[in-house]
Amino acid sequence: MxxxxxxxxxxxxxxxxxxxxxxxxxxxxxxxxxxxxxxxxxxxxxxxxxxxxxxxxxxxxxxxxxxxxxxKTILPKPSEKAEKGAIIKTEKGLFFISVSLGEIKIDNQKIICISPESPLAKAMNGKIKNEVFSINNINQKIENIW
The missing domain is CATH 1.10.287 (Helix Hairpins)
Known part of the structure; x- marks a missing residue:
């Protein structure tokens, strides 16, 4: 990625x-x-x-x-936790915490761009690989972070 x-x-x-x-x-x-x-x-x-x-x-x-x-404030460096600039993979898909742009396709992969202020980003914030977060009473596990 x-x-x-x-x-x-x-x-x-x-x-x-x-x-x-x-x-x-x-x-x-x-x-x-x-x-x-x-x-x-x-x-x-x-x-x-x-x-x-x-x-x-x-x-x-x-x-x-x-x-x-x-x-412009997002650096292309690896992330260890869910934070601004992190790409997070859950069983529901790939999320990029950056700007609220919705779904884009890169290398035939769908990535959903979300704002750090979005409820989903706030629910994931600070979590690391294999941690579980909950949004709308639905649990999701973080499978990977880049």
Missing amino acids: QKLNLIQSISQKLSEKIENFEKLIAETRASSNDTKSSMGDKYETGREMLQQEINNLQVQLNEILKQKDFL
Whole structure:
């Protein structure tokens, strides 16, 4: 399991998301400029709705930028316990405690990227290989940690 490849892949996915949000914001701003009309109130309502959409997209973009900054703090070093930057294998799958990105595929393996603040990461936190943790009254055993 190459942790560096995993981190680079996540970084690439986050960069793509950033690019998409920046494009959406630019397109929404452009359409905001195109909606000029002599309708008065309808025009203002439409502009306000577009501005709210831009604000929502900006919030989502800022969240992804924060995730990208956080990812930079993760070192591709081996882990001995469940912590930020650890890859953990349980009978339910592989989990990478990094950023909340969901499932990604590396070398034909599904890895679920979870935030250190997620309930699952908190339940695993500090545990070592062969220890059991419980989440939602379901016990899981840590089979391996990288």
